[in-house]
Amino acid sequence: MAEADPFLKRFGRNRPAAIGAVLLLAVTAGGLLAPMLSAPDPWAMVARPFLWPGSDPRFPLGTDMLGRDLLAGILHGARVSLLVGLIATAAAAFVGISIGALAGYYGGRIDNLLMRLTELFQIVPPFILAVVLVVILEPSVGTIILAIAAISWPQLARLTRAEVLSIREREYVEAAVSVGMSDRRIIFREILPNAAPPLLVSTSLAVATSILLESSLSFLGLGDPNVMSWGTMVGAGREVLRSAWYVCAVPGVAILVTVLAINLVGEGLNDALDPKRRRR
Amino acid sequence: MNLVEATGLVKHFHTGHGAVQAIDGVDIAVREGETLGIVGESGCGKSTLGRLLTGLLPPDRGSVRLLGEECAGQSRRALRRIRPLVQVVFQNPYSSLNPRRTVGRTLLEPLAVHRIGTPRDRAARVAAMLERVGLSPAAAARYPHEFSGGQRQRIAIARAMMLEPRLILCDEAVSALDVSVQAQILNLLAEMKREFGLSYVFISHDLSVVRHIADRIAVMYLGRIVEVADRQRIWSEPRHPYTRALIASVPRPRPGRPKPAPVLHDDLPSPIDPPSGCRFRTRCPVATPSCAGQAPVLEKMGADHACACFHA
Numbered sequence: 001m002a003e004a005d006p007f008l009k010r011f012g013r014n015r016p017a018a019i020g021a022v023l024l025l026a027v028t029a030g031g032l033l034a035p036m037l038s039a040p041d042p043w044a045m046v047a048r049p050f051l052w053p054g055s056d057p058r059f060p061l062g063t064d065m066l067g068r069d070l071l072a073g074i075l076h077g078a079r080v081s082l083l084v085g086l087i088a089t090a091a092a093a094f095v096g097i098s099i100g101a102l103a104g105y106y107g108g109r110i111d112n113l114l115m116r117l118t119e120l121f122q123i124v125p126p127f128i129l130a131v132v133l134v135v136i137l138e139p140s141v142g143t144i145i146l147a148i149a150a151i152s153w154p155q156l157a158r159l160t161r162a163e164v165l166s167i168r169e170r171e172y173v174e175a176a177v178s179v180g181m182s183d184r185r186i187i188f189r190e191i192l193p194n195a196a197p198p199l200l201v202s203t204s205l206a207v208a209t210s211i212l213l214e215s216s217l218s219f220l221g222l223g224d225p226n227v228m229s230w231g232t233m234v235g236a237g238r239e240v241l242r243s244a245w246y247v248c249a250v251p252g253v254a255i256l257v258t259v260l261a262i263n264l265v266g267e268g269l270n271d272a273l274d275p276k277r278r279r280r
Numbered sequence: 281m282n283l284v285e286a287t288g289l290v291k292h293f294h295t296g297h298g299a300v301q302a303i304d305g306v307d308i309a310v311r312e313g314e315t316l317g318i319v320g321e322s323g324c325g326k327s328t329l330g331r332l333l334t335g336l337l338p339p340d341r342g343s344v345r346l347l348g349e350e351c352a353g354q355s356r357r358a359l360r361r362i363r364p365l366v367q368v369v370f371q372n373p374y375s376s377l378n379p380r381r382t383v384g385r386t387l388l389e390p391l392a393v394h395r396i397g398t399p400r401d402r403a404a405r406v407a408a409m410l411e412r413v414g415l416s417p418a419a420a421a422r423y424p425h426e427f428s429g430g431q432r433q434r435i436a437i438a439r440a441m442m443l444e445p446r447l448i449l450c451d452e453a454v455s456a457l458d459v460s461v462q463a464q465i466l467n468l469l470a471e472m473k474r475e476f477g478l479s480y481v482f483i484s485h486d487l488s489v490v491r492h493i494a495d496r497i498a499v500m501y502l503g504r505i506v507e508v509a510d511r512q513r514i515w516s517e518p519r520h521p522y523t524r525a526l527i528a529s530v531p532r533p534r535p536g537r538p539k540p541a542p543v544l545h546d547d548l549p550s551p552i553d554p555p556s557g558c559r560f561r562t563r564c565p566v567a568t569p570s571c572a573g574q575a576p577v578l579e580k581m582g583a584d585h586a587c588a589c590f591h592a
Contacts, residue, residue: 170375170376171370171371171372171375171376172375172376172377172378172386174336174368174370175368175370175376175436175439176378176389177336177363178334178336178363178366178367178368179363179364179367179389179390179393179439179443180360180361180363180364180390180393180394180443181389181393182360182393183356185393189389190378193378193380193381194378194379194380196380
């Protein structure tokens with residue numbers, strides 16, 4: 001086997017993961033290049049309303065009931081979805097993994113305190129909590145990210161705690177203690193890398209869930225009124241669902257493809273990071 | 281001189297069903313350059329005693345002195361400074377090495393933690409130690425799962441040796457290995473001892489293994505030491521009825537002979553609610569009603585021999 005980057009190689013050999021990565025790259029590129037690939041303003045009414053996809057080569061995905069270009073909406077919406085998904089998940093992962101690791105490693109009173117705090121967030125139905133937070137704080141990209149992060153971290157905290165609890169008892173951790181490693185080094189070098197596969201999969205799923213949550217909030221009209229989002233598009237299209245179902249279906253497929261791609265990549269990462277599978 | 285001196289050790293674990301009296305009043309010393317064997321059934325507190333002696337676990341009561349310095353009640357930070365003196369080789373070679381680290385990283389870590397040597401110097405030390413334990417220096421680039429159980433145990437020994445300790449705790453260090461591999465690892469441990477002037481605390485449930493490697497043997501029963509003596513003596517003139525029963529239960533390679541009747545009946549009583557007085561009395565063949573009163577203490581029975589039994 002070649003020396004160069006065995007990790008990428010293993011990842012690439014995994015067909016579904018590679019497909020997921022390509023799809024995700026395409027969505028990302030679409031979002032980044034949105035103003036160049038389509039109209040710079042997705043809100044602009046550029047053509048006759050209810051142009052079905054494929055009927056006008058200038059608007060390959062057609063137009064909605066106000067004559068707005070759906071392709072422009074999809075591309076600009078990708079920016080919002082990915083931005084919200086990534087930042088909300090990063091924040092949730094940071095908080096959740098820190099709290100879970102501290103609770104699991106130190107146990108006792110610290111564990112009790114942190115887990116009661118976590119449960120405080122879990123006793124409210126998560127989506128309702130997100131809705132309430134967004135309504136109180138006024139809808140904007142920032143508050144949506146905050147609300148999604150606030151309901152996503154408890155799950156990651158619980159999972160991290162469970163993993164740390166079991167790994168903490170392994171003999172290599174005890175060996176690390178006897179070698180004289182500091183707690184911080186033990187958590188970061190010995191425990192968390194071994195907890196990585198489930199955390200990674202869970203975090204990648206959280207990105208997908210965050211995108212879905214953002215879409216749901218926008219669907220309910222709680223999205224940032226200044227940005228075009230996939231959820232907003234589905235929400236707008238639901239009134240014409242019977243006569244022009246494509247207005248909902250096009251952004252719906254965009255959500256589906258993105259969420260699926262992220263899940264495939266997450267699974268692929270899990271497989272590629274497991275050293276036991278390396279020599280296959 | 282005593283390398284480790286423990287007195288009045290008590291360690292209870294609190295569970296939902298009550299306190300497990302894992303260690304209940306143990307005095308023991310490890311002398312410089314000796315191998316102290318600790319034997320007993322599973323659940324008798326051997327491993328807990330090992331962890332107390334090496335400072336991996338703080339005792340509830342009692343004192344552990346390492347080279348004259350008190351370890352019990354010290355902060356984790358203070359313990360970190362004395363830890364290099366005592367290292368551990370664990371039972372399960374499959375869970376004692378971090379699966380996500382190369383062998384080289386695992387061996388470098390102790391040096392990095394204590395800021396010993398330059399990076400180049402450390403790599404050279406790792407290579408030398410791998411060779412010393414009978415592996416190729418190229419093993420440093422590989423992961424634990426690529427090695428057999430015996431090889432992994434060699435790696436674990438190499439890791440324990442990296443900080444040049446004075447004492448190594450071997451907690452069932454060969455119990456998970458095949459008999460032929462056991463012998464190789466025992467020989468390696470013996471060589472290391474000679475070469476580096478080490479002491480060992482060797483914990484095992486296997487009396488024949490301990491007999492092979494230990495200079496002195498302590499027999500444990502339900503959280504207490506019932507007899508301690510040098511190897512010859514404990515084998516030739518065991519005084520405690522439990523020690524006698526253990527020795528009688530060691531299988532002997534005499535095909536064709538009828539098997540001796542089992543000496544001990546029943547399981548170990550619960551360490552949550554141990555018998556009063558002498559803890560062995562419920563299974564003891566020579567127990568009398570008086571055994572239920574006071575607990576017998578270790579009494580000297582000649583040079584280097586002590587036994588805790590009213591009828592010894």
